[in-house]
Amino acid sequence: MGIKETALAGTLESSDIQITLSEGSGINIDLDSSVEALYGDQIKKVITDTLNKYGITDAKVKAVDKGALDCVVKARTMAVAQRALGTTEEPNWEVL
Amino acid sequence: MEVREINIAIPRYRRKWQSFMEINGITEFSSNEVDKIEKTFMWDEDGDRAATGSIAGNVIKYVAVCSKYKEGGALFNKVVSYLLQQAAQMGRFHLFIFTKPKYVQSFEYVGFKKLAVSENGAILETGVPGITEYIEKLPHFEGKNGSIVMNANPFTLGHRRLVEVASSKNDHVYVFVVKNDVSLFTYEERIELVKKGVQDLKNVTVVSGDDYIISPATFPAYFLKSDQEIGTYQARLDAILFKDQIADPLDITTRYLGKEPYSKTTDSYNHELLDILPPEVNVEIIDRKTADDKIISATKVRQAILDNDQALLHEFLPETTMEFVKNNYPDLKKKLIEKGSK
Numbered sequence: 321m322g323i324k325e326t327a328l329a330g331t332l333e334s335s336d337i338q339i340t341l342s343e344g345s346g347i348n349i350d351l352d353s354s355v356e357a358l359y360g361d362q363i364k365k366v367i368t369d370t371l372n373k374y375g376i377t378d379a380k381v382k383a384v385d386k387g388a389l390d391c392v393v394k395a396r397t398m399a400v401a402q403r404a405l406g407t408t409e410e411p412n413w414e415v416l
Numbered sequence: 417m418e419v420r421e422i423n424i425a426i427p428r429y430r431r432k433w434q435s436f437m438e439i440n441g442i443t444e445f446s447s448n449e450v451d452k453i454e455k456t457f458m459w460d461e462d463g464d465r466a467a468t469g470s471i472a473g474n475v476i477k478y479v480a481v482c483s484k485y486k487e488g489g490a491l492f493n494k495v496v497s498y499l500l501q502q503a504a505q506m507g508r509f510h511l512f513i514f515t516k517p518k519y520v521q522s523f524e525y526v527g528f529k530k531l532a533v534s535e536n537g538a539i540l541e542t543g544v545p546g547i548t549e550y551i552e553k554l555p556h557f558e559g560k561n562g563s564i565v566m567n568a569n570p571f572t573l574g575h576r577r578l579v580e581v582a583s584s585k586n587d588h589v590y591v592f593v594v595k596n597d598v599s600l601f602t603y604e605e606r607i608e609l610v611k612k613g614v615q616d617l618k619n620v621t622v623v624s625g626d627d628y629i630i631s632p633a634t635f636p637a638y639f640l641k642s643d644q645e646i647g648t649y650q651a652r653l654d655a656i657l658f659k660d661q662i663a664d665p666l667d668i669t670t671r672y673l674g675k676e677p678y679s680k681t682t683d684s685y686n687h688e689l690l691d692i693l694p695p696e697v698n699v700e701i702i703d704r705k706t707a708d709d710k711i712i713s714a715t716k717v718r719q720a721i722l723d724n725d726q727a728l729l730h731e732f733l734p735e736t737t738m739e740f741v742k743n744n745y746p747d748l749k750k751k752l753i754e755k756g757s758k
Contacts, residue, residue, distance in 0.1 A: 326544065328504040331497035332526040334490065338497065340509060342544040352527050382544060384527030386493070 322378035327403035330388075330396035337388035339367070339396050341404040344380030347371060353385035366390050370397040373415040374405065417466065417491070419459045419498060424450070433458065436465045440480040449636055453477060455502060459495065467491050469499045471506070474627070476513045477636055489522060496526045500542070510543040512627070514636045531628075532657035537649045539657060541627075550626050551665045559587030562670045563663065565629050566591065567714075569599040571609040571737050574674065574712035577705040582672045583617045590668065592625040600718055600751055605740070612736040628657060651688035663697045670698045677704065677711060707731040721745070722752045 323341055330338040349364050356363075363385060370393075371379060388396070398415060402408045422429045433456060434445055452472040459467040469479040476499050485491040503511055513523055520530055520538050528540035531547060541547065562582040568575055582589045591614065593607045601609070603624075611622045662668070671693060676682040690699050704711045712732045720728040721741065729741060741748065 326509045328500065328509060328543075331501070332493040333497060334493070338500070338527065340543055342509065380544060382527075 321375045323376060323401075323404040324406055325404060327400050329400035329403060330392075332384060332386055334386050335388055335392065337363075337383055337385045337393055337396050339400045340382040341376075341400045342380045342382075343378075345378050347377065347379055347381065349381040349383060351383045351385065353383075353387075355385070355387060362390070363388075363393055366393045367397050370394050370415065371401055374398075374401045374412060376401060376405075379404070417459055417461050417494070419457055422456050422458050424453065424456050432465065433468060436468060436482075437478060437480050440482065442478065442480060449477075454506075457495075457498065457502070459491070461485075467495045469495050471499060471503055471508075472636075474503075474508050474511050475636060476503075476511055479513075479515075489525070492522060493526055496523075510545060510627075511541065513540050513542075514538070515540070531661055532653045534649065534652040534656055537653055539653055547628060547661050550628060551662070554590075554623055554666065555621055556666060557588040558667075560670075561588045561590065561666060561668045562586035562672060563590045563592065563666075563668045564672045565594065565625065565658075566610070567594045567599060568601075568606045568610050569714050570601045570606060570717060570741070571613045571734065572712050572714055572717055572732050573707070573734055574705045574714075574732070575610070576613055576734055577712075578672055578674050578702055579614050579617060579620060581702050582670075583614075583620055586670065587619060589617075589620045590666065591620060591622045592629050592662075593622060594625050594629055595627065600748065600755070609737050609740055613734050628662060629654070648684070648688060651685045652692060654685075655689050655692040659693050659697055663693075668697060670700055673699060673701050675701050675703050678713065678715070718752060721748050724749075 322343060326340065326342040328338065328340045330336050332338050347368050349367060351360055351364060353360060353363065363383070367381060367383065402411070422433060424430045424433050453470045454472055456470040456478070457468060458465060465482065466485050467481040470477045479495060481492050481495060500511065503509070513528060515523065515538055517533050517536070517538050520533060520540065523540050524530060528542045529546065531539045531541055562585065564578055564582055566575055579589065579591060591610060593603070593610055595603050597603050599606065607622060607624065614620045614622065658671075663671070671689065673686050673689065676686055686701065693699050704713070706712065708731065710731075717729065717732050720732070729738060733741065
């Protein structure tokens with residue numbers, strides 16, 4: 321499934337991550353992180369897994385990471401996914 | 417730290433905002449810079465002004481952080497995050513910043529991508545769709561590629577001649593039409609007339625210049641000190657952007673320009689292109705086409721519409737543009753009178 325509209329979640333402050341989701345084919349992640357060499361794959365995995373739980377298989381992801389922990393990455397991905405799908409009023413409890 | 421939106425149309429807030437900016441080294445507040453601002457935010461710490469930033473269309477402007485809070489950049493990151501979020505709520509996900517070269521790194525740190533940097537200014541962008549998506553969307557061609565940038569307000573036989581010359585000398589030609597709408601003819605009308613006017617030339621592709629072929633009208637320059645710097649700053653950045661972000665990935669080796677006998681602005685713009693584009697991109701200046709010893713120019717065409725000078729229109733315009741002008745004559749004339757002759 322693709323997404324309906326472009327959305328953004330998160331901030332650029334320390335320990336956070338800002339994620340923008342827009343139309344694309346396949347999950348394509350453009351990650352900008354100072355710890356990319358160490359944790360880049362892990363961050364991408366958390367984003368991809370979380371998107372898949374929402375059934376999103378086609379999206380362009382832009383992520384600017386400022387040292388976010390996995391739980392933060394997951395929370396921000398959930399927020400951006402729900403915004404992009406227009407379902408912010410109906411949280412998907414199963415993803416949690 | 418608290419943030420609130422302030423209305424700078426109210427003199428009291430305008431003074432607070434402007435004096436804070438002046439303390440932090442931004443001193444240019446001409447109306448064509450300030451009037452475009454839609455939203456302004458101010459951060460306060462215990463009643464003291466700490467930072468500010470504004471949104472104008474898809475441009476982030478007038479960002480200033482008090483030097484007291486500059487260390488570590490935490491407040492700067494907070495300010496930029498907040499502005500991006502506000503812009504997202506307005507449905508804008510693709511944003512530009514124009515700034516001094518020394519701040520390029522700060523913006524790169526928060527995810528901006530550098531498009532062009534000159535001695536006294538820089539353009540960066542963030543979000544989607546960006547320059548990568550723009551270039552991906554365009555057709556790519558092998559062989560010798562030429563290019564022309566035009567506003568085509570409207571498309572004349574002079575433009576046609578320029579395209580013909582480029583078409584005959586190259587395997588392929590890109591015609592970039594300026595998207596910015598500050599002209600008599602709307603962007604949709606202009607690009608449509610260009611497409612119709614060159615449709616018989618099989619090696620010519622007409623594309624939108626999008627946000628990347630920038631009309632000087634949208635170029636913020638408030639962080640520069642003198643007017644003199646502004647003109648060349650805009651032209652230089654535009655030229656660098658074209659060379660690095662557009663000509664390079666599309667393998668464009670030549671840019672064709674029309675010789676400019678009338679407008680000093682265009683002439684100095686051409687001058688900057690000559691200075692920056694070669695040797696990677698050759699610049700060829702083509703003499704303007706004349707009709708009965710009169711040099712064809714779109715400015716004269718607009719004047720002729722105003723004066724209802726049919727003879728001149730027939731001399732200067734291809735059939736396709738002529739037909740459009742005929743069909744929309746009352747509207748065009750009305751727009752010209754309202755706007756003054758643009």
